[in-house]
Each structure stands twice: as structure tokens, then as C-alpha cells.
Amino acid sequence: MRPYALYGLAAILLALSFALAQEVDPREEAKRQKELLLQTGGILPTELIVAQGEELFFRKGPSGKTMAECDFGLGKGVLEGAAARLPRYFLDTGKVEDLDSRIVTCMTRVQGFKPQEVKRSEVVAVAFYIASKSTGHRIQVRLLFPEERALYALGEQLFYARSGARDVGCATCHVTYVGRRAGVLPYADVLGKDQSWTHWPAYRYSNDQAWTMQDRIRACYGNIAHPQPALYSTPILALELFLAYNNNGALVEEWPAFVR
């Protein structure tokens, strides 16, 4: 081969690698998909779910009360920035609650729904609506109460724990493998650098699903063939508090987010 032919080959390989890199840049791809959906539908799926959540928020429950009677951490009916400060300890339940579980608390304790009447799809829609009021806010989660500190410690322990035949845990993928690719997506540094806490709740265009962080974490447990902790359960809340605290200061660019 003549020397300049090598340059030609190198140029082709370089162009190819750029093309490939572009194809798998998840953020750019998400932006493109968002544009596409907006052009075809005129409205984004995230906006539809937020609107649905708003309707549910102002729907009266069996007690005659709407969710505006509930305290999401900043006082009755105050939603601006509230989701960016969750999970947190609530005196009325004596528990640390995240957005999802606080919505369930509101529906059952204030609105008078029976626990079995609480539909997951409704909780997610309301979570989308409340989270939308924190766009532009920074994550600000604190460990003031002993209950918060205890749950954080449990979350940290669960995050670094490993189990199963492959001896893996959260930290295997989200600390050790950070930057490597998991199929299309790179493993995220969920402990702050990638501001992962701000990516959920989100609409996933790849499979048309609306997920909160609870769904995201449960899916990760599924990936490693580990029994999935139930929704609203202590292990999920513990991991959430641990992750949220480590993402303190991160700016919420857009809630709900739009991801692959």
C-alpha cells in the first residue's frame, strides 16, 4: 500500500468512528427524539403526563379533599421546589418519604383512598406534575433527623453490597464500570458526577414508559437478577436518600426528564 493510501484509510476510519460515536451519544439522541415527537404529535408525552397529574392533584378524594391539602415538605399545597428537597423526614408519619411515597401518604391519609385503591400510574402522573415544579431548582437534601441518617447509612451499605452468582452490586456498574458502555448507554456515575438524580422522573422514549427513580432502581435490581425490593419499600427509599444526598447541588434542568 502506498503511504497516502494509508492517510485515506485513516480518514475513513476516523470519520466512521465519529459517526458511530454520534449515533450512540444518548443525550443528542434523546434531543433528536424529543424534536421528532414534538413535530409529529405537537405535544410531548412528558407534557401529557404532567397535565394528567395536575388533574389528579386537584381531584377530590373520598374525604372531599384534593392533594392541595397535603404537605410535600414545604407546607400545605406548596409545590415550588418541593421535589428537589425529597426524600426527607416527615413528622406526621414519622418516616422518611420520597416523592412517590409522599403522594401515597397524601392519597391515603388526607384524601381517604384505601391503599389498594392507589393506582401506580396515578402516583407516577402526580409525581411528574409535582416534579415539574422543581425545574430550575437545585437538589437540596439534608440529613438532619436521626431517621434520615440511619436510612442514609442503610442506603450506602446497599449500594456497595454485592450478591448473586456474578457477585455484583450497584457500585460494580456505577463506580467500577463508569464510562464503559452498557450496550448503547454508558454506565452513569450515579454518585454525583453525572447528576443522575436529576434525570428522574423521566419519560423513556425507547419503550414509551414513565418512570420515577423507584422504577429505575428496581429495574437495576432486575438487571442483576437480584430479587426486586417492592415499590415504596425501605431498601428503595434508603438507596434514594443515599443517591439524592450525593447529588446535592445538581441543577434540575428539566423535570420530568426525557431519556432513552
Ligand code: HEC
Ligand atoms: C449490571 C450493571 C448495573 C448494576 C449492577 C446496576 N445498574 Fe443502575 N444502571 C445500569 C444501566 C445500564 C443503566 C442505564 C444507563 C445509565 O444511565 O447508567 C443504569 C441506570 C441507573 C440509574 C440512572 C442513571 C442516570 O443518570 O440516569 C441509577 C440511579 C441507577 N442505575 C442506580 C442503580 C442502583 C441503586 C443499583 C443497585 C441496586 C444499580 N443501579 C445497579 C446498570 C446497572
